[in-house]
Amino acid sequence: MAVTAPVDDRPRAADVHRVIAPAFDPEFYRAIYTDLPPDMGPLWHYRMAGWQEGRDPAPWFSVEGYLTAHPDIAAAGVEPFWHFLRHGRHEGRDIVPSRHAAAYFAQVGWTPEPWSLEGFAAARGAADGQRRRRVSAPPLTALERAAVEAEFDSAFYLALNPDVAASGMDPVDHFVRTGWLEDRDPNARFSVLDYLDNNPDVAAANINPFAHYLTAGRAEGRSPRHNLGFRYDVIARLKPVEARIADAVTASARLRVDPPGRLLIALGALGDLHMTLSHDNYVEHSGGLQACVRREAEQFARRGVAHLHIYPAKPWPVVRASGEAGPLGVLLNGRRLGVFAPDAVANALRAATSGAGRRSFAVHSLLGHEPDATADILNAAGLSEGFFWLHDFASLCAGFHLLRNDVEDCAAPPADSAACAVCAYGATRARHVEAHRRLFERLAITVVAPSQTTLEFWRAHGDLPARAAVVLPHARLEAGRPARRSRTPRPFRLAYLGMPTPLKGWPVFRDLAQRFEHDPRYEFLHLGGAPDPSAPAAFHKVVVTADRPRAMQETLDELEADAALIWPLCRETFSFTAYEAAAAGAAVLTGPDSGNVAAFAADPAVGRVLADEQALNAAFDTGEVLALGRARRKAASYTLAYSGMTADLVS
Amino acid sequence: MKILCYSSFTFSYLNRARVLFQTLREHHPDWELAALITDRPPEGFNFDPAAEPFDRLVWASDLNIPNFQSWLFKHDVVEVCTAVKGPFIHQACDWGFDAVIYMDPDTAALASLSPLEGWLEDHDILLTPHLVDANDDDAAIRDNDLSASRTGIFNLGFVAIRTTGEGARFAKWWNDRLLSYCYDDMPNGMFVDQRWCDHVPALFDRLKIIRDPGYNVASWNLSTRKVTVEKNGTISVNGAPLRFWHFTKLGAVGDAMTKRYAGTNFPVYEIWAWYKRQIQAATDPTIPDRWWAFGAYDDGRPIAKRERVLYRERIDLQQAFPNPFASGRGSFQEWLEHEGA
Numbered sequence: 001m002a003v004t005a006p007v008d009d010r011p012r013a014a015d016v017h018r019v020i021a022p023a024f025d026p027e028f029y030r031a032i033y034t035d036l037p038p039d040m041g042p043l044w045h046y047r048m049a050g051w052q053e054g055r056d057p058a059p060w061f062s063v064e065g066y067l068t069a070h071p072d073i074a075a076a077g078v079e080p081f082w083h084f085l086r087h088g089r090h091e092g093r094d095i096v097p098s099r100h101a102a103a104y105f106a107q108v109g110w111t112p113e114p115w116s117l118e119g120f121a122a123a124r125g126a127a128d129g130q131r132r133r134r135v136s137a138p139p140l141t142a143l144e145r146a147a148v149e150a151e152f153d154s155a156f157y158l159a160l161n162p163d164v165a166a167s168g169m170d171p172v173d174h175f176v177r178t179g180w181l182e183d184r185d186p187n188a189r190f191s192v193l194d195y196l197d198n199n200p201d202v203a204a205a206n207i208n209p210f211a212h213y214l215t216a217g218r219a220e221g222r223s224p225r226h227n228l229g230f231r232y233d234v235i236a237r238l239k240p241v242e243a244r245i246a247d248a249v250t251a252s253a254r255l256r257v258d259p260p261g262r263l264l265i266a267l268g269a270l271g272d273l274h275m276t277l278s279h280d281n282y283v284e285h286s287g288g289l290q291a292c293v294r295r296e297a298e299q300f301a302r303r304g305v306a307h308l309h310i311y312p313a314k315p316w317p318v319v320r321a322s323g324e325a326g327p328l329g330v331l332l333n334g335r336r337l338g339v340f341a342p343d344a345v346a347n348a349l350r351a352a353t354s355g356a357g358r359r360s361f362a363v364h365s366l367l368g369h370e371p372d373a374t375a376d377i378l379n380a381a382g383l384s385e386g387f388f389w390l391h392d393f394a395s396l397c398a399g400f401h402l403l404r405n406d407v408e409d410c411a412a413p414p415a416d417s418a419a420c421a422v423c424a425y426g427a428t429r430a431r432h433v434e435a436h437r438r439l440f441e442r443l444a445i446t447v448v449a450p451s452q453t454t455l456e457f458w459r460a461h462g463d464l465p466a467r468a469a470v471v472l473p474h475a476r477l478e479a480g481r482p483a484r485r486s487r488t489p490r491p492f493r494l495a496y497l498g499m500p501t502p503l504k505g506w507p508v509f510r511d512l513a514q515r516f517e518h519d520p521r522y523e524f525l526h527l528g529g530a531p532d533p534s535a536p537a538a539f540h541k542v543v544v545t546a547d548r549p550r551a552m553q554e555t556l557d558e559l560e561a562d563a564a565l566i567w568p569l570c571r572e573t574f575s576f577t578a579y580e581a582a583a584a585g586a587a588v589l590t591g592p593d594s595g596n597v598a599a600f601a602a603d604p605a606v607g608r609v610l611a612d613e614q615a616l617n618a619a620f621d622t623g624e625v626l627a628l629g630r631a632r633r634k635a636a637s638y639t640l641a642y643s644g645m646t647a648d649l650v651s
Numbered sequence: 652m653k654i655l656c657y658s659s660f661t662f663s664y665l666n667r668a669r670v671l672f673q674t675l676r677e678h679h680p681d682w683e684l685a686a687l688i689t690d691r692p693p694e695g696f697n698f699d700p701a702a703e704p705f706d707r708l709v710w711a712s713d714l715n716i717p718n719f720q721s722w723l724f725k726h727d728v729v730e731v732c733t734a735v736k737g738p739f740i741h742q743a744c745d746w747g748f749d750a751v752i753y754m755d756p757d758t759a760a761l762a763s764l765s766p767l768e769g770w771l772e773d774h775d776i777l778l779t780p781h782l783v784d785a786n787d788d789d790a791a792i793r794d795n796d797l798s799a800s801r802t803g804i805f806n807l808g809f810v811a812i813r814t815t816g817e818g819a820r821f822a823k824w825w826n827d828r829l830l831s832y833c834y835d836d837m838p839n840g841m842f843v844d845q846r847w848c849d850h851v852p853a854l855f856d857r858l859k860i861i862r863d864p865g866y867n868v869a870s871w872n873l874s875t876r877k878v879t880v881e882k883n884g885t886i887s888v889n890g891a892p893l894r895f896w897h898f899t900k901l902g903a904v905g906d907a908m909t910k911r912y913a914g915t916n917f918p919v920y921e922i923w924a925w926y927k928r929q930i931q932a933a934t935d936p937t938i939p940d941r942w943w944a945f946g947a948y949d950d951g952r953p954i955a956k957r958e959r960v961l962y963r964e965r966i967d968l969q970q971a972f973p974n975p976f977a978s979g980r981g982s983f984q985e986w987l988e989h990e991g992a
Contacts, residue, residue, distance in 0.1 A: 226910065227914060227915065228910060228913075228914060228915055228917075228920075229914075229915035229917060231915075231917035231920070232910075232915075232917060232920050235917065235920045235921055235924050236920070236924075238924060240928055404880065404921070405921045405924065407917055407921065408880065408917070408918075409882075410880070410882070410884075411882040411883075413881075413882065413883055413884025414883075414884050417883070417884020417885065418761050418762055418880075418884060418885060418886040418892075418893065419880050419881075419884040419885070419886060420884060421761070421925070422761070422886070422921055422922050422924075422925035423921075423925075424924075424925075424928070
């Protein structure tokens with residue numbers, strides 16, 4: 001388990017403008033809303049008043065429809081078009097077209113020009129400097145059209161392009177007329193962008209690349225997409241750490257802090273108190289670490305101990321240096337008290353804890369915190385001894401996943417190694433290690449590792465002056481019983497659990513599913529919050545919430561998955577998904593660099609550790625993996641018993 | 652061993668040279684690093700050699716090349732930046748160093764180059780071939796093997812010599828050839844300084860051809876070199892430590908060739924991404940893109956390649972116009988306008 005990327009839900013005006021401007025359709029807006037003041041731009045009007053009056057920004061998007069379908073967005077008071085473009089489309093949220101769309105199209109006749117997503121795509125491309133200047137698509141011949149229709153995947157296209165789905169337009173038509181000009185792909189196996197990059201002759205001819213591939217390119221041996229592997233894309237998109245830090249500095253400096261007196265009043269006089277620090281607001285964000293802090297808070301609450309959580313009010317990619325502004329968010333028993341300067345937090349705590357009481361603390365992540373300010377705050381509350389959790393390896397490197405350039409486990413080599421020299425995180429590694437060293441020098445720290453393998457690795461690759469170290473797993477399997485398994489023969493079911501991200505190994509699953517898509521021996525399942533049609537896998541929506549903490553395990557069990565591919569690129573300190581899979585009776589299939597997952601799956605009763613992605617493919621090729629079928633394995637299912645986190649360590 | 656390492660470039664390549672010298676300084680703080688510049692700083696750019704990551708600055712105009720302006724005019728930017736390597740290395744043999752190493756500005760050291768010093772104990776000349784393993788794929792043969800056959804077996808982005816014996820003899824010979832025959836003229840057997848070195852195994856003794864795949868890794872040999880990053884932090888090429896990389900053709904062309912031959916060997920892209928970050932940090936925005944002071948006549952009009960070729964082929968013009976960069980009455984430029992067309 002590791003820190004998940006923090007998300008700031010509150011949009012800034014500049015961000016709203018940047019995100020919606022390219023997708024906003026001014027012609028549509030002016031044509032439909034004839035009452036606009038003549039001297040006011042349509043986008044300006046929409047942003048300032050229009051959306052709150054239920055006016056739609058483009059023919060394919062209904063403000064009212066979006067807010068009705070998603071009451072949480074309506075309740076948050078967030079501008080819906082921005083929300084959809086920034087978050088909603090990635091979360092698989094539905095949209096409906098404007099009720100004015102039909103009238104508008106009838107009025108203007110259909111032409112590509114009103115489709116503002118062209119502008120959107122152009123702006124997106126311009127940002128990465130790769131956009132070619134293509135403005136119109138020549139018509140296809142009947143032969144080309146038939147070839148395109150034969151291999152076009154409408155479901156794929158509509159799933160990836162909800163705007164097209166909402167418009168009701170025929171997806172092939174859309175692709176042929178403008179879609180390819182916007183780098184939209186016709187199926188999961190063909191990349192418009194790659195094909196045009198690899199074939200400058202096709203790009204120069206301004207012809208439909210998919211049609212070219214089907215009618216000529218394929219026979220000429222041209223590739224439908226680059227064969228550089230998903231890691232090439234990850235490297236190409238990697239944002240320099242220095243730029244990420246600069247963004248955090250700017251965002252933090254812009255924050256307005258609340259008056260210190262407010263915190264003083266809100267805290268009152270605290271008796272028994274447990275304090276936690278992490279990289280974000282665990283109430284607002286979900287993820288493994290956040291669930292751990294939530295559980296820890298619940299355990300202390302049961303004992304009648306108050307819980308105070310401190311986090312950087314703006315997300316940070318690294319620990320904060322002393323000169324960098326870092327307003328802190330404060331939660332008391334899950335309730336947000338506001339945003340305060342670190343010294344204001346220390347002063348308020350000093351006053352609030354002047355009375356007697358049991359006190360304890362746990363640092364779950366130092367991201368966004370400055371070590372001396374952190375020690376000052378804890379000292380102010382009378383604390384000098386506490387716990388530091390190894391949820392990730394931030395105490396060894398700024399690249400806290402130990403994933404060199406976000407593509408390969410690095411195993412924390414010497415800081416002066418060639419690997420660190422070429423790694424995007426190399427230059428900031430010392431900053432991270434020294435910040436943690438400072439914290440460990442100021443406080444008496446007991447390190448808590450959620451797995452033995454994590455503790456051993458941490459000890460072998462660092463030298464922070466911890467007072468003691470313990471292992472406390474987040475969960476364990478209890479009370480085994482035979483797992484559900486049907487008697488009728490069926491294909492082997494391999495599941496992927498959770499968000500389809502490279503970090504968690506989605507591309508490995510996708511490539512495997514694509515390769516064995518038509519092999520009758522296998523079925524591929526994806527259980528998560530949002531589908532990704534690039535993998536031919538049956539999607540099952542599963543959202544783990546506080547009310548349904550075992551949703552993943554239950555669904556996996558119902559679907560009788562034979563195995564789960566838990567193939568994170570990074571070394572996990574503790575993988576909840578691996579434990580959920582095992583608890584549901586699915587074998588855990590993983591690679592050697594997955595940390596706690598590999599240690600867990602090394603037990604033949606749990607799963608299998610394969611040498612690399614080549615070995616994974618070979619296991620499916622030969623059918624060796626079929627030995628992990630529920631029936632052949634006589635699979636067992638278990639109850640997952642969670643720890644009480646730091647509460648288990650504090651008497 | 653007392654070593655001088657130099658690179659030849661114009662201000663357009665200062666960013667690349669900075670990255671090269673920074674990496675050399677990191678791995679070889681004892682080497683003396685020299686910049687050989689055939690250019691003048693652009694207006695608006697504050698060139699402070701003391702703040703640069705090299706120890707010694709040599710202007711090409713100070714190499715005592717006879718009729719320097721006339722000689723320079725005969726070359727385009729690539730030709731002249733390679734031609735001046737000869738006079739420099741020849742003259743540097745008298746500067747008190749045991750060895751002189753040349754590295755192109757678009758190379759960078761990724762690890763210590765100390766094995767070179769060991770080899771220079773037993774050899775006087777070190778060269779790196781473009782290819783140390785043959786290709787057997789048609790496209791790769793056309794792109795790489797046949798290309799090397801046309802442009803030279805050895806890549807002269809690197810050469811190292813002892814300043815005595817065969818090393819000094821090589822330096823004098825290379826100096827002589829490059830002063831007169833350093834042109835991009837493949838039909839006549841020339842590809843700047845490089846084709847000349849095809850003769851080196853025949854003309855000189857004490858030559859070591861470096862066949863270690865960790866040296867001079869570049870897009871032209873990626874088809875036969877696999878890069879891996881070990882858990883101990885070493886970067887290896889076919890199992891040997893990566894020493895230096897040749898980042899030829901930074902941009903779309905280089906990217907295309909790299910992708911063609913690196914394929915899924917993703918550490919190659921990591922190394923390129925690192926290099927691009929270094930270049931970005933080393934780039935001074937006050938140097939205009941593609942700047943070269945000797946790319947234009949005095950009145951600012953660009954000098955066409957054919958005008959340089961005409962001048963170098965006509966001794967009468969060279970005698971009539973000893974400063975061909977001049978504009979105005981009686982200039983080569985004026986002659987071209989009236990008679991040269």
